[in-house]
Amino acid sequence: MRPNRISILAGICLISAFLVSSARADDYNPCVDTKEADARIKLCSYAIDTGKLTADQHAAALLLRGIAWRQQGAYQKSIADFSAMIRIAPRSVNGFIGRGITWRQIKELDKAEQDFTEAIKVAPDSADAYFNRALVFNLKMLPERANADLTEVIRLDPKKEWAYYLRAMNVLRSGKFAKSLADFDQAIRLDKEFSDAYYGRALALMQIDKPAQALPDLDFAIRRNPENAEMYRVRGALHSDAEEYDKAISDLNQAIRLDPSDADAYRIRAGCWIQKDEYTKAKADIDKTLERAPDDAKALKLRKLIQTLQKL
Numbered sequence: 001m002r003p004n005r006i007s008i009l010a011g012i013c014l015i016s017a018f019l020v021s022s023a024r025a026d027d028y029n030p031c032v033d034t035k036e037a038d039a040r041i042k043l044c045s046y047a048i049d050t051g052k053l054t055a056d057q058h059a060a061a062l063l064l065r066g067i068a069w070r071q072q073g074a075y076q077k078s079i080a081d082f083s084a085m086i087r088i089a090p091r092s093v094n095g096f097i098g099r100g101i102t103w104r105q106i107k108e109l110d111k112a113e114q115d116f117t118e119a120i121k122v123a124p125d126s127a128d129a130y131f132n133r134a135l136v137f138n139l140k141m142l143p144e145r146a147n148a149d150l151t152e153v154i155r156l157d158p159k160k161e162w163a164y165y166l167r168a169m170n171v172l173r174s175g176k177f178a179k180s181l182a183d184f185d186q187a188i189r190l191d192k193e194f195s196d197a198y199y200g201r202a203l204a205l206m207q208i209d210k211p212a213q214a215l216p217d218l219d220f221a222i223r224r225n226p227e228n229a230e231m232y233r234v235r236g237a238l239h240s241d242a243e244e245y246d247k248a249i250s251d252l253n254q255a256i257r258l259d260p261s262d263a264d265a266y267r268i269r270a271g272c273w274i275q276k277d278e279y280t281k282a283k284a285d286i287d288k289t290l291e292r293a294p295d296d297a298k299a300l301k302l303r304k305l306i307q308t309l310q311k312l
Helices: 005-009 029-033 037-050 055-071 075-088 093-105 109-122 127-139 143-156 161-173 177-190 195-207 211-224 229-241 245-258 263-275 279-292 297-311
Strands: none
Touching (some): 055 075, 055 093, 093 109, 127 143, 127 161, 161 177, 177 195, 195 211, 195 229, 245 263, 279 297
C-alpha cells in the first residue's frame, strides 16, 4: 500500500504554492527555483535577509522556506515561517494550508483543523483545503465529517482520485461494503496503477462474498507492493476459504516472513495445516499465534481441535 498514506498525501497539496505571480528580484529567483530542502532554506534565508523583496516575494519566500523546514523535520521553524507569511498576506490560502499540514504532522489536530477551516473561509473553492481538513477528520476518527469534506473535494475537483479512495475506505469501515465499490471503481478509473484502491476494492468484494472478483485485485495490489505482509495474509485467507491450501500456505509464509508478529497469519496457516492433516505444524503455528495474541478465541478453539485430532 502507499502508505501510510497520510505522510505522502500531506506533500501533494501545495504544488500550486510554488507559483507566485510577482516581479522577481535576482536574489529571489534561486529561492524559488531550488528544489532541495537544505539549499532552499539557505537561498530563501539569504533572499529574505537582503530586505530587497516585495511583500509578495517575501511571503512566497517564507512559504517555500516553511515547506523546506517541514521536510527537514524542523516543525517549529516551519510554523514560524508560515505564521510570518500569514501576517504579511493574511488572505493567503497557501499559508494556512502550509501551516495546517505542519500542525497535522506533529499531531496538533485541533490547530490543523482551525487552519484548514481558515483556508476554506479565504478560498471556499479550494479543493486542497477541504482535502487536508478531511485528513484531519480521519485522524480524529470523525469519518462522517471527513466524507462531507471529501464530497466537497470531488465536487470541486472530480479527478482527485485520492478523495474517492479515502471516502470509499471510510464507507468500507462503516460496514457498507457494496456502497464503497463505486468510489473504489472511480479511483481506479482515474489512476489505473492505484494499488491501494485495488486492495480496498478487494476487501469490499470479499465482504460481499465475491472472492473470485476480489482475487485479481489482490494479485494486482501485491504485484505493486511485494513487501506488504497484510496483502499476502488477506490473499492467503482467500485461498484458504477456497480450499486451495497450498496457495494459502505459500502466501502466509510470505506474510510471516515480512511480519513475524502477525498472529492472524499464523492462525490462518494453522487452519491450512489441519486441512492437510499436518497436526504438528498446525500446533506449532497455534502456539506462535497464542504467544502473540494469548486471548485469540479462534486460536484457542483451534488448539482444542488439534488436541482432539492428535488423539485419533
